[in-house]
Amino acid sequence: MAGTLAEKVWADHVVRRGENGEPDLLYIDLQLLHEVTSPQAFDGLRQEGRLPRRIDQTIATEDHNTPTIDIDKPIADITSRTQIDTLRRNAQEFGVRIHSLGDRDQGIVHVVGPQLGLTMPGITVVCGDSHTSTHGAFGALAFGIGTSEVEHVLATQTLSLTPFKTMAINVTGSLKPGVTAKDIILAVIAKIGTGGGAGYVLEYRGEAIRELSMEGRMTICNMSIEAGARAGMIAPDETTFEYVKGRPHAPQGEDWDEAVAYWKTLRSDDDATFDAEVVIDADELEPFVTWGTNPGQGLPLSAAVPAPEDFVDETDRYAAERALEYMDLVPGTPLKDIKVDTVFMGSCTNGRIEDLRAFASVLEGRTKHPDVRVMVVPGSARVRLQAEQEGLDEIFLAFGAEWRQAGCSMCLGMNPDQLAPGERAASTSNRNFEGRQGKGGRTHLVSPVVAAATAVRGTLSSPSDLGAPVAPAAPSDLQPTA
Amino acid sequence: MEAFTTHTGIGVPLRRSNVDTDQIIPAVYLKRVTKTGFDDGLFNAWRTNDPEFVLNKPAYAKGSVLVAGPDFGTGSSREHAVWALRDYGFKAVLSTRFAEIFRGNAGKQGLVAGILSQDDIEQLWKILEETPGAEVTVDLENRQVHAGESTFRFDIDEYTRWRLMEGLDDIGLTLRHEAEITAFEATRPAWMPKTLPARTADSV
Numbered sequence: 001m002a003g004t005l006a007e008k009v010w011a012d013h014v015v016r017r018g019e020n021g022e023p024d025l026l027y028i029d030l031q032l033l034h035e036v037t038s039p040q041a042f043d044g045l046r047q048e049g050r051l052p053r054r055i056d057q058t059i060a061t062e063d064h065n066t067p068t069i070d071i072d073k074p075i076a077d078i079t080s081r082t083q084i085d086t087l088r089r090n091a092q093e094f095g096v097r098i099h100s101l102g103d104r105d106q107g108i109v110h111v112v113g114p115q116l117g118l119t120m121p122g123i124t125v126v127c128g129d130s131h132t133s134t135h136g137a138f139g140a141l142a143f144g145i146g147t148s149e150v151e152h153v154l155a156t157q158t159l160s161l162t163p164f165k166t167m168a169i170n171v172t173g174s175l176k177p178g179v180t181a182k183d184i185i186l187a188v189i190a191k192i193g194t195g196g197g198a199g200y201v202l203e204y205r206g207e208a209i210r211e212l213s214m215e216g217r218m219t220i221c222n223m224s225i226e227a228g229a230r231a232g233m234i235a236p237d238e239t240t241f242e243y244v245k246g247r248p249h250a251p252q253g254e255d256w257d258e259a260v261a262y263w264k265t266l267r268s269d270d271d272a273t274f275d276a277e278v279v280i281d282a283d284e285l286e287p288f289v290t291w292g293t294n295p296g297q298g299l300p301l302s303a304a305v306p307a308p309e310d311f312v313d314e315t316d317r318y319a320a321e322r323a324l325e326y327m328d329l330v331p332g333t334p335l336k337d338i339k340v341d342t343v344f345m346g347s348c349t350n351g352r353i354e355d356l357r358a359f360a361s362v363l364e365g366r367t368k369h370p371d372v373r374v375m376v377v378p379g380s381a382r383v384r385l386q387a388e389q390e391g392l393d394e395i396f397l398a399f400g401a402e403w404r405q406a407g408c409s410m411c412l413g414m415n416p417d418q419l420a421p422g423e424r425a426a427s428t429s430n431r432n433f434e435g436r437q438g439k440g441g442r443t444h445l446v447s448p449v450v451a452a453a454t455a456v457r458g459t460l461s462s463p464s465d466l467g468a469p470v471a472p473a474a475p476s477d478l479q480p481t482a
Numbered sequence: 483m484e485a486f487t488t489h490t491g492i493g494v495p496l497r498r499s500n501v502d503t504d505q506i507i508p509a510v511y512l513k514r515v516t517k518t519g520f521d522d523g524l525f526n527a528w529r530t531n532d533p534e535f536v537l538n539k540p541a542y543a544k545g546s547v548l549v550a551g552p553d554f555g556t557g558s559s560r561e562h563a564v565w566a567l568r569d570y571g572f573k574a575v576l577s578t579r580f581a582e583i584f585r586g587n588a589g590k591q592g593l594v595a596g597i598l599s600q601d602d603i604e605q606l607w608k609i610l611e612e613t614p615g616a617e618v619t620v621d622l623e624n625r626q627v628h629a630g631e632s633t634f635r636f637d638i639d640e641y642t643r644w645r646l647m648e649g650l651d652d653i654g655l656t657l658r659h660e661a662e663i664t665a666f667e668a669t670r671p672a673w674m675p676k677t678l679p680a681r682t683a684d685s686v
Contacts, residue, residue: 015666016659021640025659027666030675037560039515048653053663056678065513079513086515097677105682116682118675130559130583146561146587147517148652156656158663162639194500195553195579228556230582248681251673259673294500294556315499315551322498385686412558414509431557433504435527 002269004166005235006201009141009266013124015158023160029123031153032109033060033096035087036414037128041151042090052094053157059118060091060098063108064414068377068404071101080415107380107406110134110348114218115382117247121236121263126153131348131430133224137217138244139236139266141201144225164230165275167200168268171208173283178463180358181216182350182428182447184208185223186288187280190298197229200276203268204234208282214243215354222349223430226295235267287462289335290432290445292323297432299335301450301462307331326434327442328422335460338444342425343374343455344437345401345448347411350428351379355448356387359428360395362452362463367399369458374401375417377409401455413438426454483592485649486622489573491546493618493629494536495610501550502557503584507566509558520562521569541614549606549618550577555584555595564591574620576627576636578603589642590652594620596627596636605632622647 003011016025038060045051052058065080075081084101091098099105105112110131113119125135125142128150135142149159169188189196202224209217217234224232234240241260244250251259268274290298291305297320299306308324308331311317324331329338345351345359356378368374376396378384384406387393396403410417411429419425419441428451432443444460453461511523528535536542548567554577555563564587567575574594588595598606609630610616619628620636622643627634645652656663 016662018641023641025656025662027663027670029670030677036512040517040561043515043517050653056676059677064509077513083513083515097680118677120675123675128559128561130557132559144559144583146559146564146583146590148561148587148590152653152656155653156660156663157667158656160641160652160656162641194556195581198553198579198582225557228553228581248683249675249677255671255673258671262671294502318497319499382683382686389686412504412509414512431502431504433502433557435508436504439508439527 002272004268004272004274005139005203005233005266006141006164006166009122009124010163012122023162025158026124026161028126028153028157028159029057030113030118030125031058032113032125032127032132033058033150034063034109034129035083036064037147038090038150039083039086040147041154042094044151045154050155052096052154055095057157058096058154060087060096061106061109061112062087062101064408064412066101066407067416068407068409071405077416104381104385107383108348108351108408110222111351111379111383114138115247115380117244117250120244120259121240122266126159130225131222133229133232134218134222134348136221136224136231136233137214138240139233139263141231141233143231164201165199167197167202167276167278168274169202169204170277170279171204171206171282172279173208173281174211175208175282175285178449179285179287180447180449181212181219183285183288184280184282185220186290186295186298186445187285188278189223189227189295190288191280192227192278194226194294194296195228197224197227200229202227202229202232204232209234210237213354214239215352218352219349223295226430236263287447287450289450289460291327291329291335292320293326293432293434295430295432295445297323298445301335301460303335305329305331305333305335336465338460339424339458340372340426340444340454340460341423342419343372343451344410344425344427344429345375345451346377346379346409347429348379349430350448351377351383353383353386355428356383356392359448359452360392362449363399363455364395366456366466368401368455372455372458374399374455375404375410376401377404378406381406410437412436426451426460483649483651486592486594486646488619488621488623489546490617490619491573492542492544492615493547493549493606493610494542494545495607496536496548496550497607499551500553500556503555503560503563504557506555506563507560512560512562517565518569520566524566524570539614544571546571546573547618547620548572548575549603549610550575551603552578552600554580556581559583561587564588564593568593576603576606589646592646594622594638594646596620596638598627598634598636602634606634
């Protein structure tokens with residue numbers, strides 16, 4: 001029978017088919033752990049006298065709580081330090097591989113997995129973190145779970161799950177220069193809404209997706225959860241194989257050939273049916289930005305702040321009213337007139353080397369707006385090393401940005417990197433929820449190049465708003481279309 | 483997990499959509515390594531900054547059935563959101579649509595996440611706002627909510643309902659099939675990812 005990519009990966013992992021409405025028992029190939037959602041899971045194992053079933057399919061890193069400066073000193077926040085120490089103790093007690101602060105392989109869990117070559121096409125990946133959907137960029141079925149499920153996977157290497165529905169997101173055409181993967185996913189979420197993907201695994205398809213690098217694909221799959229989807233996937237292709245090849249844990253020799261032969265079968269059949277389908281025209285896309293307090297409240301950067309009356313649905317109208325109040329925005333204000341205090345460049349959405357390169361390419365030879373603070377936080381210690389090898393750090397520092405150590409940083413207001421109440425940020429992260437980046441902080445989600453242009457002008461901006469030196473593309477290509 | 487059949491308690495009308503898990507419990511409250519004591523973090527920003535917030539009104543403060551707008555529990559996977567609701571005293575949350583990770587987490591912790599139509603949610607809001615402190619009964623066995631003179635039907639998947647009513651431990655249930663897990667493992671190709679022995683890149 002014809003199947004979609006998600007259905008094929010699912011079928012290859014069913015340990016036991018559920019009967020009479022019971023869920024299927026699904027095998028989990030890889031579990032990633034971090035300090036926040038694992039302590040109670042290890043505690044549960046201890047209480048029941050259980051051991052992790054497969055420590056060789058488990059890996060831990062420290063990211064959410066970790067500071068991004070002075071990492072050689074003890075963590076000042078005592079509760080953060082306790083959580084990190086608890087993870088280290090648990091890893092030692094149960095024999096789980098861990099990459100701690102200061103280690104070259106430490107970093108945001110979703111940057112570390114792909115970087116080590118542990119994330120592969122066709123596998124199942126879980127982590128107690130909703131952005132586990134990132135790994136779907138490889139054609140893996142990857143999703144976030146709660147702490148009880150973390151314990152369940154530690155103990156059994158399986159999860160009981162009800163099959164998902166599938167939704168095709170067809171992104172036709174090609175992106176214009178200055179428009180990126182981040183703009184695709186923000187446009188998708190604005191179109192289907194924060195609950196639009198509920199019950200679905202999204203499969204991103206089409207020419208514009210095929211043209212993306214692995215890093216761009218990870219940005220897209222990362223934010224599938226912001227549309228309410230359980231996972232996002234992209235069928236593996238030569239771009240995927242090229243990225244995985246030669247990484248520390250990638251298959252080698254004959255294993256590699258066997259793996260690739262299997263991976264090539266991982267695509268939705270031509271006659272497969274999706275439960276829902278959405279089309280986005282990449283040719284028409286322009287840089288996107290959020291104006292509200294959920295990731296679905298986004299618009300093209302050339303638009304103006306909407307008025308609550310613009311929304312037909314009563315719930316949407318009320319949500320817009322509340323969001324505008326929290327964001328302190330006046331309807332009708334051009335988005336490009338909104339001043340920001342902070343630019344945050346980083347996170348599991350946009351903290352990889354390509355993101356840093358894109359950010360640096362806009363900053364280079366330009367001057368930072370005096371009122372803006374710019375934080376650049378690599379997604380992993382290795383990304384930081386690579387950026388330094390390429391001299392990107394010098395561009396950041398010359399521009400007046402802070403160049404920090406790897407971690408989740410200002411994405412989530414859990415470590416010292418936070419917005420002050422009332423502060424406004426252009427952020428390459430994934431969530432613009434109330435207080436997400438610090439109590440009372442206001443977040444506009446943007447791509448790395450929009451973040452960079454904003455750092456130059458001090459208001460939300462795209463690279464096409466900047467004077468020379470400009471990207472080598474023809475200026476007409478950079479003009480917004482609407 | 484304690485078995486759940488019916489629960490009667492004060493209904494709390496939360497007229498908001500897209501209540502994400504950062505609102506339910508902000509990240510700064512996630513640093514504990516225990517599974518209890520999260521009630522102080524529940525809706526912390528709203529409880530501290532907004533005197534009009536429903537739980538700040540004495541009639542609702544001891545609520546145990548939350549009636550919320552669509553897309554409840556979106557965002558982060560933090561199970562702490564469920565622990566915070568549970569620690570505060572909530573036994574059930576009713577909404578038109580839940581984020582899936584939240585719904586899964588609720589089912590593991592004995593918190594009923596019942597799905598009603600928007601019309602029924604509106605009617606419940608009306609009843610609870612007209613009579614602050616009114617009690618609501620959540621009858622899991624019959625999938626019904628009783629409030630005032632009205633009865634509403636809610637949806638919850640059959641497997642979760644069964645587990646909640648029996649108070650069953652998930653891991654124990656799965657380990658009944660350990661032989662099948664072992665048999666499955668024997669069929670996995672050798673090149674599937676292995677974290678051990680640890681390998682690392684030689685250069686950047």
